[in-house]
Amino acid sequence: MTDETNETAEQNQNTAAEAADFEPLTVTYERLRHSDNPAELSEFARTPLPDRADQAAFSRATALLEAVAGNPHTPVADRVFLAQTMPFPNVLVKLSADPDPSVRQAVAANGDDKNWLVGRLTKDPVPEVRDTALKNKRTSWKMRLEGAQNPEVDAQTLEFLGSLGTDLEEGAPKVLASMVRRAVALNPNTSSQMLAKLANDPSDEVRHAAAGRQ
Template identity: 75%
Template sequence: MTDQNENEQQPAAAVDDSATTEAKGFEPLTVAYERLRHSTDSAELSEFARRPLPDRANQAAFSRATALLEAVAGNRHTPVEDRVFLATTMPFPNVLVKLSEDPEASVRQAVAANEDDKNWLVGRLTKDPVPAVRDHALRNKRTSWKMRLEGAQDPTADAETLDYLGSLGTEREEGAPAVLASMVRRAVALNPNTSQSMLQKLANDPSQEVRNALTQR
C-alpha cells in the first residue's frame, strides 16, 4: 500500500517541479522590456520582431508581446529590415511612435506609408527632413486636410506627390469634402513644381477657383 501511494503521488510532484521551473524562467514585463531595449543580440531581436503575436483572446499575453515590441522597435541593434517590417505591419501606436523617430529614413518612410497610423503621427512625418518620407506621409489616407494643404503649398514638394494631391476630390477620394479638396488642388495649381500634365488636368477642374489659380502662375 505504501509503495502504491508513493507512486500515485509522483505525477503531482513532477507537475509541481515543472511549474516551479517555469516560474523561475519567467521575466517580469519591466525586466524583459529593459533587457530587450538594451540588448545587442541582433539575432534575438530579429526573432522577436518576426514572432507571431499571441491571440488577442489571451489579453495578458497579447499586451505583453506588444509592449515588448516597443522595446525591440526602439533598439538600434534590431536589424533595419526588421524595423522596416515592424513599421510596415504593426498597427500599434506605441511601436509606430518609436519607429517614427528611427535614424534610418527607410524605417520612417515605412511608418509614413502605414495606414494604421494615427493622423497626428502621419502629420508629424509630413514635416520630416527627408523628401521621400514627407511624400509617403502626404499620400497616406490618414493625413489631415490641413497637412495636405501645407504639402501642396510646399515649394520643395516633388511632381509625383503634387500629382497625387492634385487628384484629390476628383480622381481620388471622390467623396472628399469639396471645399477642402478644392483648396488643395488650387494650391497644387499654384505650386511651381507641378507637372505640365497635372496643370492640363487642373485647367478642366470642376472648381472655378482652381481654374482661376492657373492664370495666376
C-alpha cells in the same frame, strides 16, 4: 502514492519551474532595449504575436516590441518590417523617430498610423519620407493643404494631391479637397500636365488658379 497524487505533484513542479523561468516584463523590456545582439532582436521582431484571446501574453509581446523597435542594434530590415506591419502606436512612435529614413518612410506608408503621427512625418527633413506621408489616407486635410503649398514637394506627390476629390477619394469634403487642388495649382513644382488638368477642374477657384499659371 497514487497515480493521481503523482500527476498533481508533477504539475506543481512544472508550474514552479515555469514561474522560476518567467522574467518580469520590466526586466525583459530593459534587456531588449539595451541588447547588442542583432540575432536575438531579429528573432523577437519576426516572432508572430500571441493570439489576442490570450490578453496577458499579447499585451506583453506588444510592449516588448516597443523595446525592440527602439533599439538601434535591431537590423534595419527588421525595423522596416515592424514599421510596415505593426498597428500599435507605441511601436510606430518609436520607429517614426528612427535615424534610418527607410524605416521612417515605412511608418509614413503604414495605413494604421494615427493621423497625428503621419502628420508629423509630413514635416520630415527627407523628401521621400515627407512625400510618402502626404499620400497616406490617414493624413489630415490640414497637412495635405500644407503639403500642397510646400515648394519642396515633388511633382508626383503634387499630382496625387491635385487629384483628391476628383479622380481620388471622390467622396472627400468638397471645400477641403478644392482648397488642396488650388494650392497644387499654385505650387511652382506642379507639372504642366497637371496644370492643364486643373485648368478643367470642376471648382472655379482651382481653374482660375491654374489659368494664372499657364
